[in-house]
Amino acid sequence: AQTVTQSQPEMSVQEAETVTLSCTYDTSESDYYLFWYKQPPSRQMILVIRQEAYKQQNATENRFSVNFQKAAKSFSLKISDSQLGDAAMYFCAYRSAGTASKLTFGTGTRLQVTL
Amino acid sequence: EPEVTQTPSHQVTQMGQEVILRCVPISNHLYFYWYRQILGQKVEFLVSFYNNEISEKSEIFDDQFSVERPDGSNFTLKIRSTKLEDSAMYFCASSPGLAAYEQYFGPGTRLTVT
Numbered sequence A: 001a002q003t004v005t006q007s008q009p010e011m012s013v014q015e016a017e018t019v020t021l022s023c024t025y026d027t028s029e030s031d032y033y034l035f036w037y038k039q040p041p042s043r044q045m046i047l048v049i050r051q052e053a054y055k056q057q058n059a060t061e062n063r064f065s066v067n068f069q070k071a072a073k074s075f076s077l078k079i080s081d082s083q084l085g086d087a088a089m090y091f092c093a094y095r096s097a098g099t100a101s102k103l104t105f106g107t108g109t110r111l112q113v114t115l
Numbered sequence B: 001e002p003e004v005t006q007t008p009s010h011q012v013t014q015m016g017q018e019v020i021l022r023c024v025p026i027s028n029h030l031y032f033y034w035y036r037q038i039l040g041q042k043v044e045f046l047v048s049f050y051n052n053e054i055s056e057k058s059e060i061f062d063d064q065f066s067v068e069r070p071d072g073s074n075f076t077l078k079i080r081s082t083k084l085e086d087s088a089m090y091f092c093a094s095s096p097g098l099a100a101y102e103q104y105f106g107p108g109t110r111l112t113v114t
Helices: none
Strands: A003-005 A010-014 A019-021 A024-026 A032-039 A046-052 A064-069 A074-079 A088-096 A103-105 A109-114 B005-007 B010-013 B019-024 B031-037 B043-050 B053-057 B065-068 B075-079 B088-095 B109-113
Touching (some): A003 A088, A003 A103, A010 A019, A019 A109, A024 A074, A032 A064, A032 A074, A046 A064, A046 A074, A074 A088, A103 B043, B005 B088, B019 B088, B043 B065, B043 B075, B075 B088
Parallel strands (some): B010 B109
Antiparallel strands (some): A003 A024, A019 A074, A032 A046, A032 A088, A088 A103, B019 B075, B031 B043, B031 B088, B065 B075, B088 B109
């Protein structure tokens, strides 16, 4: 079974600074997808960014980018120019390549953004 | 933009009662999921549903749980006899199908069992 580990329960960053959230995973599969979801206080799960395992290029979405290291099974999220609205829980998630595959989530990292 | 909706937003029930949580997935989506999140914990998979049958279920999804797509638009999760430990946020998600891999989440239903 796949597992996802987020070793940072809480992180803090100053507004306009950069922060990196860590995620590692364990799998024996070669084809899969990785995601970062944001959960603000409203508790809605919002997709931030996704990475296909077969792609060597790291995904980027505006201020959000990932560092995907397939051999190390590492998938960190970098948030640049942090904004107050980035404050939330961030969950790393793994999904097998099958069409109806479930998401397996990590325990989350709570990000605080300070002035 | 189409979105997944869930009702009610908050449900309070007494232990032993049956509850039905409702979801309306995005209209052209084919795969449906339920997840739950106990307060302060991670999101856990419950069940996936495709072509009117369960594709996969977790250990949590025991005989007290059932899912149904009664009318082609709604997707429901029923808990037959609620326990205190069923108190959680329940999220519905849907996905378009073969070529797509993103699951779109609804806003969740907060279930409180007293």
